[in-house]
Amino acid sequence: MTDVVIAGIGQIPVGEHWDLSLREMGVRAIRQAVADSGGLRPQALYVGNMLSSILSHQANLGALLVDYAGLNGIESYTAEAAGASGAAALRLGYLAVLSGYIDCAVVAGVEKWTDAVGSELESALSMGMDYDFEAIPGLGANGQAGLIMQRYLYENNLEADALAGFPILAHANAVNNPNAMYHKAITREMYQKADLITDPLNLYDSAPYADGAAAVVICRRDLLPEKPVHPLVRISGSAVAIDTLAVHDRRDPMGFEAAHRSIQQACRKAGMRPEDADMFEFCDSFSVYAALSLEAAGFADRGEGWELATDGTLALDGRLPSLTMGGQKGRGNPLGASGVYQIVEAVQQLRGEAGANQVKNAHCALVQSLGGPASTAVTHVLERISD
Amino acid sequence: MEVPRHWRLKQQRYALVGEVCPHCDSKIFPPRDVCPYCGEEAKTQYTMSGKGKVYSYTIMRDAPAGYEENIPYTVAVVALEEGPMVTAQLTDLGDKPVEIGMPVEMVTRRIRQDGDKHGMLVYGYKFRPAVRA
Numbered sequence: 469m470t471d472v473v474i475a476g477i478g479q480i481p482v483g484e485h486w487d488l489s490l491r492e493m494g495v496r497a498i499r500q501a502v503a504d505s506g507g508l509r510p511q512a513l514y515v516g517n518m519l520s521s522i523l524s525h526q527a528n529l530g531a532l533l534v535d536y537a538g539l540n541g542i543e544s545y546t547a548e549a550a551g552a553s554g555a556a557a558l559r560l561g562y563l564a565v566l567s568g569y570i571d572c573a574v575v576a577g578v579e580k581w582t583d584a585v586g587s588e589l590e591s592a593l594s595m596g597m598d599y600d601f602e603a604i605p606g607l608g609a610n611g612q613a614g615l616i617m618q619r620y621l622y623e624n625n626l627e628a629d630a631l632a633g634f635p636i637l638a639h640a641n642a643v644n645n646p647n648a649m650y651h652k653a654i655t656r657e658m659y660q661k662a663d664l665i666t667d668p669l670n671l672y673d674s675a676p677y678a679d680g681a682a683a684v685v686i687c688r689r690d691l692l693p694e695k696p697v698h699p700l701v702r703i704s705g706s707a708v709a710i711d712t713l714a715v716h717d718r719r720d721p722m723g724f725e726a727a728h729r730s731i732q733q734a735c736r737k738a739g740m741r742p743e744d745a746d747m748f749e750f751c752d753s754f755s756v757y758a759a760l761s762l763e764a765a766g767f768a769d770r771g772e773g774w775e776l777a778t779d780g781t782l783a784l785d786g787r788l789p790s791l792t793m794g795g796q797k798g799r800g801n802p803l804g805a806s807g808v809y810q811i812v813e814a815v816q817q818l819r820g821e822a823g824a825n826q827v828k829n830a831h832c833a834l835v836q837s838l839g840g841p842a843s844t845a846v847t848h849v850l851e852r853i854s855d
Numbered sequence: 856m857e858v859p860r861h862w863r864l865k866q867q868r869y870a871l872v873g874e875v876c877p878h879c880d881s882k883i884f885p886p887r888d889v890c891p892y893c894g895e896e897a898k899t900q901y902t903m904s905g906k907g908k909v910y911s912y913t914i915m916r917d918a919p920a921g922y923e924e925n926i927p928y929t930v931a932v933v934a935l936e937e938g939p940m941v942t943a944q945l946t947d948l949g950d951k952p953v954e955i956g957m958p959v960e961m962v963t964r965r966i967r968q969d970g971d972k973h974g975m976l977v978y979g980y981k982f983r984p985a986v987r988a
Contacts, residue, residue: 590919600864601885602942604966604977606915606922607930614913615932615942622911622955667914716932716940717891721911 471702472565473853475572475692476505476685477812481647482800485679490524490580493681494533498576501683506697508685512570513537513544514561516554516577518804522592523584533576543570549708550596551753553577554682554807555837555846561686562706562848572687577808581677589677596840598714609840610674612715613754614666616722616841620756621668623722624771628668631755632659633777635672635798638752638791641784642798644824645813649678649800673755675795680802682809689853699819705738705849707731713843722771724757724842727764731836734847742766745849746830747817748788749810751838752795761836789827792817807837807846818852861977868979869963873939875901882937905961906985907935912945912953921967933959933982947983958985 478500480493488496494515502508515529526532530544547556554577564570584592594603597612607615621630635654642648654672662670689702709729712718718725735742742748742765750765752758759773767788768776776782782790793799793813796806814833816822831854836847866872873884876897881890883897890897912931915922922928929945931953945953946964959982967977 587918587920587923590917591921594919600860603919604861605930605941605943605979605981606918606925606928606966607942608915608917608919610917611913611915611930615911615930618913619911619955664914665916667916669913714942716942721932 471689471853472562472686473689473692474684474701474703474811474815474850475508475687475696476501476503477815478504479647479682479809479812480680482649482678482680482802482809484582486582488679490520490526490578491532491536493580493679494529494576494578495537497578497681497683498533498537498574501574501685505685508572508687508691510539510572510574510685511542512561512564512573513539513542514557514573514575515544515546516557516575516804516807517546517579518548518550518553518596519592520580522595524580529578548804549844549846550839551751551803552807552837552839552844552846553804554809555848556708556807556844558684558807558811558848559706559708559846562703565686565688571691572685574683574685575808576681576683577802577805578681579679579802579804581679581802601716602714608666610669611666612841613674613756614669615715617669617673617754617756620722620759626774629656629660630774631673631759632656633774634752634755634758635659637777637782638795638797641791641825642794645793645799648794648798649676650794650798669754675753675797675801678800678802680800680805680809682805682812684808684811684815700853701815701818701850702853703848704851705734705847707733707737708844708846709733711843713840715841722760724760724764724845726845727761727836727838727842730845730847731765731834734849738849738851740832740849742834745832745834747792747814747827747833748790749792749814749833749835750790751836752791752797753801753838757838757841760842761838764842784825784827792822792825792827810835810837811848811850814850818850858975871903871905871961871980873901873903875899882939884935884939884941903935903937903939907933907959907982909953909955909957909959910934910940911955921969924968929953931982941980944981945983946981951984959983960985960987
């Protein structure tokens, strides 16, 4: 079977882009990725997006972006899986290229967050939950994470600032990422004084929602010249798993079962164990989700995932470098685009193009995106192809 | 306005009507006609007692549209006596601090108001600290 390789990457800085529309952001990322691939001609565009139908009053992004990117005639449509939409779009592209029906595809994640304000945004975010039985009773996405965090601290008998290590790590790594939303490190004292959003969850436990667009070009290995423009990265594992949509429907809300399954399946496909990876880009949309993701992947025992953020394990020179370009907390969380940003950042690391944040000897990266509290979990294994 | 959407859930919103699985006897809420425990068909109606304990809780300080008049308000996941868990607001708390494990019971209250004074009102279950024996 042919290798599916990532031949090009593109991203715009994450932030509040009052001057850019959804289509402009998407097209910039797509064109950057195509240029980075050396000008490959894609036959398909798979789009990851969560909220354009409600926040931008725009559906059918496939047609919109293909048209505006000057790619008329090719196949295109959107994958939606809440915060895992971008990763789900990559999965679509991977399967298409692997099947042989498509030789080369662009996968683009795009989210336009700042075209609405206030309670409208809260309502839009709630769409990722069980509308009838979570949102109607008055819960929001931040509240859902607050409920999980409350129980996590309670069951494990933890101090209020136990999860501070995740935003501290993310912000420290974002400082050197020119595409990150924030370039300022934070301290434990700042975390302890932060305003509560959905108690006990505070401002620093929640990644900031923002505008963003990122894209990758993927293709069959044998389409590329012997001496490619960049070190090549192949997708050696890919898996999606589902858990209940509503937190209250889980037998064990403290176990991210879908996150566990998708890691296991993606690693089995890649012929490796999770601990063989040189780095792990996981979902830190909320700090408690970061802790639960590490536990689900088997890197920590139940109730102990938070320790990895404070004992140096996740640092750039640690045993399992994570959130290496700032994660969602430091880089920003453009929802449906986040999964593609994670992939772009992992490729930067595997190519050796991560600048001051370069992880030494990074050959294999685990990348996991979550939709909601791991209602959907998408995992990809990326490997640098040795010369 | 989403009138039919709320109307068709009236039994759940006003009375916590769920189901019981005829195969494994699990109680199910909300109803889904397929038992999440054994996978068999489960269409027998079963009304929950409305008594339970707080599994976890949080305070909403920024609310989605239609809920602003209540902020800040407390939302909990309540583990019902019969087994299922439900997400619901806590009410009538007074000065009582909320705690995990606290016994609560279901009451019917106004949940949401759509738009101005002509907007639709949505009623449904909330939970208060247990007072019934």
